[in-house]
Amino acid sequence: MRKDRRAGSEPEVAEAFGRVVEEGANRLARPWAPLIVTGIVGGVDVGTGVLAYLLVKEATGQTLLAGLAFGVGFVALLLARSELFTENFLVPVTAVAAGHNTVRSLLRLWSVTLAGNLLGGWLVAWLITQGFPDLRRTAIETGTHFATLGVNLRSFTLAVLAGMVITLMTRMQHSTESLGVRLVPSLLFGALLAGGQLFHSVLDSILMFAALTAGRAPFGYLDWLGALGWSVLGNIVGGVGLVTVLRLARVPRELADERSRQR
Template identity: 55%
Template sequence: MEPDDHIMRGPGERRVAEAAERIVTEGRPRLHRTWTSLVATSLLGGIDVGVGVMALLFVRHETGSELLAGLAFSVGLIALLLGHSELFTEGFLVPVATVVAGAAGWLDLARMWATVLVMNLVGGWVFMWLVMQAYPDLHRTAAAAGAKFVEGGYTLGTFCLAVLGGGVITLMTRMHHGTDSMTAKITASIATAFVLAGFGLWHSVLDSLIAFAGLHTGMTSYGYLDWLRWLAWAVLGNIVGGLLLTTALRLIRSAQVLSDGSAQAPDSR
């Protein structure tokens, strides 16, 4: 950023510029990680979300409340934040902004998205198997919860639930980058979990883990092919919500900073 630009900008504009610069600074190493680092971080992301799903199922089983269960799921998002692991839908704002700034390529982005999604699901599948073996009392709750998503249908309404899910989780990423306060970041994670899981929004990884829990019980009326079809619908909606509802508008607002980053990108690798 040029010194004169910093003087001419108001406090709000400076905060937007600083957040954009922070996003690109973080995104560059994320998109250029080794395969080993990317796979390990993504597996941990699936496990961390699994901890939240375990808490969600317990609270839903004990209370029958969707809202309290959503609040309990915040354990998973806090684990992601403090454990520095990777969740698929957290890969919209930061990596896309980094590519737009010229600090990485579109193939780097595709590599990251595919690896994170697959490894999130693998880590979550294993973790939910452990949970279902350890807590057989949760089987009926898990089977019913999984069926709610996988058998929810492919309608405009369910697609909108997936769009909202992608937008909400990407908003959380932006809130995390808008402050240096860990207390504020944790608050954003709790609020996001409450809205995402408590309101029944569709999220490709979170709800896949719930579906896996049901599948591990052997009590479901759906199978893995049904889940794969549902996953494709949820991923599409999450991407639309994450990119259009949240990322695109913030990229427009930060266009000048990202353009500056693009000019500096060759020297910063």
Template identity: 50%
Template structure:
């Protein structure tokens, strides 16, 4: 019987390798999308997050509860997960891993980031405009929600909350790629959405929509 060396693990890290492979494969698919495909999935991603903002404003307006509003906001991340649309801040893990694995290019990554950011904002602004026009009673709640981001300014607190927001999205993405079950993938989506909404965490797309 052959003895293992000290450098060899007792148990092969198959689950971690499978998660990494899923990240690389999906990143390769994202980077390979056409301009139209990127624009469409990015725009729809903005719509999904906009729906989450609508849910947050409705619930906070009725219940005056930040926690319930944060839970309602997770509806947007549930939609993102099920529809597999693009969110700009999700693209700091999946496609980057693909580029590091040499299955994508830096130019392709820049194209993905730019297109997704612009179309996320466009889709989100469309929903926000419709919400403000269709639900005028929510304007006060929207102003109050937006004020929390304005008050952050550009100091260390805003920077720290931005890092936390990025950490939450990256963790959500990593956990979702650790399983092939859509039902299980909803769990980190709900948790991340709740923490972002209830904690008023500084998130690039969310802060631009409220």
């Protein structure tokens, strides 16, 4: 019976691999204009989750409850078909490993998506602090937490965990074509990311932007930039190193076959 279950799981893994490769190839081949717009919209979508997070945290003072509310941002990402920088670890990396494009195209995708996420996120952060003055104190408190984590082992491990969590969410969503099922990881992992205060390059940047645009934040944009670089490094280690590479090791035959077809 155990042998049958193992044998039955292999086609499912291979099918998910095929979906990931196809979508990754499409993302890597995306023209400049759609790529830029998709990144900006992704930042706006996550910004809606930040608004929900700040509203609930201001009302309750509870980070975990605020994290549950943040899940709406990841639901928006999924339903609006926008993308987050860290969602582009598993899918395009798998496509590159399968021979569908180059590392240069991967770096182009990462850099443009991250820049777009940050631009869209800054805009929403400004709108939040201007439209909801009562949230400014909470925004400053929350943003300062991430700005002052520092460059150390603790902040790096939080960034690794954040990259791991988001990439695992991506993997789970690509294991099924059911939209209803795919919504579940969006809510659960969004709550884990925000409620656990993991060090995520885009989410925490938007929270820091909210603090900066609120005024009187005890840090500046240079502090944010340092936090961004450190969190990006940790996110890549967690998302690519701990999830993507290990998942690719499960499909060596499919990976080799796909490479041979691209030659």
